[in-house]
Amino acid sequence: MKVRLLSLLSDMATYQDREAFIPYRRSDLIELCLDDGQLPKEKVQQFRDFCTLLSAYYHFKFHVYLERLKDNYDPFNPDADTQTRIELTPDKLAEREANVVTDFQTILERANYVPLSPKSLQRAFKEKSLIQLKTDVDFDEFDQLICYCRGDHEKTIQVKKFLKKKDKTINLFERVVLLIKFKDADYFKHKGDELDSIQFTPGKMYLYFYKNIPKFDLELLFPNIKISMTWKDRLFLIVPAIGAAIPVILRVLPKLLVVIAAILFFTMGPSVLDTIQASEEDVRNIMPVLVAVLSLLVTLGGFAYKQYSNYKSKQIKFRQTVTETLFFKNMANNASVFHALIDAAEEEECKEIILVYYHLLISQNSLTPAQLDNQIESWMDNKFGTKIDFDINGPIHNLENIRGKLMQDGKDTANLPEIPLLTKDKRGCCQVLPLDDAKRLIDYIWDHIFLYT
Structure with a gap:
């Protein structure tokens, strides 16, 4: 499968045969980072705590997506068992449909x-x-x-x-x-x-x-x-039937006149035989002709039935395949699909951020986004034999947008500036806050999600 190519930076490795999906659970990926042995022992629990806070924060963010999807999808839900409060106008329905499509595509892309x-x-x-x-x-x-x-x-x-x-x-x-x-x-x-x-x-x-x-x-x-039916099925049904019918028809054809005469004899009387120049003896000895005609009909009918039965068997087998596909391979339908994909998108975004933060945290040198992208891909390949096309732009953008204040000993934060979790220097190299500050920053954001007073 051809995946999205990251063309923003020319020195970033791109692949035609890899995907951005990270094939590990978030909790397992955290342990893989810790098993790498690059963090000091006193930082191990702090890293776990940071990942827990980050996951909780993103869980809340994606919950907002989920609720919006559910609200916009409701008028189009074939499984809805609740009553609508108001009848939506065509314009409102079109707006909700567009919102479902936009949010749905966004979630899918964030789930890689x-x-x-x-x-x-x-x-x-x-x-x-x-x-x-x-x-x-x-x-x-x-x-x-x-x-x-x-x-x-x-x-x-x-x-x-x-x-x-x-x-x-x-x-x-x-x-x-x-x-x-x-x-x-x-x-x-x-x-x-x-x-x-x-x-x-x-x-x-x-x-x-x-x-x-x-x-x-x-x-x-x-x-x-x-x-x-395919054309092949139709030909198998028609051509052999015609082939089987031809010799019987040729054998019966000379006596078709006798068959016609017999019909006229029994319906209109003996006088009609003079008109069509048929003898009464031939008409009365019609049994061999009728047997030949009957054998033709039986042969054709039997063959047609056999071919049609073969087609019906294929049709039944096809429907069985459809049933097995829909039953055994189905993971979710309708509104429940949103729940599954929101969870997948939440997992992917958290895993990407954790990988970026971890590698910037342990790096001895400043890294540009392109260098960081290559380092993460090499780490996944060398450590676990897992080849991915890491999407570096998404997690860097997310880390830059996680902004808050670093509270100091409970002092008033009104005059403190908000700072991001990730910044870039003049050379474009990425830097992240150390673990203590990163935890305090996300803790501040979490405490200020609801500001009602």
């Missing part, structure tokens, strides 16, 4: 997810699935379509081909997030769709969160997917 455009999705749909059926997803039915993913790796599976099992390499997305806002009911009525027969509610917004989805199965995640 990368977007898949509708064009990329359509290209992925063209990849052959393991079950050969024609699928179709109508993108025109959507007012909004947002798809993000994280983690791109290959997996080898065994598939049956001509009674043998063969290894097949498939590409998986470890995480896939999908937001779909369907058009209103009038659109589907105009199309001629029966509203009771569709599997979704027009005008509502659906969110899906899945794990380990093959690229060629992305269309399975869409609730408006339609399946039908």
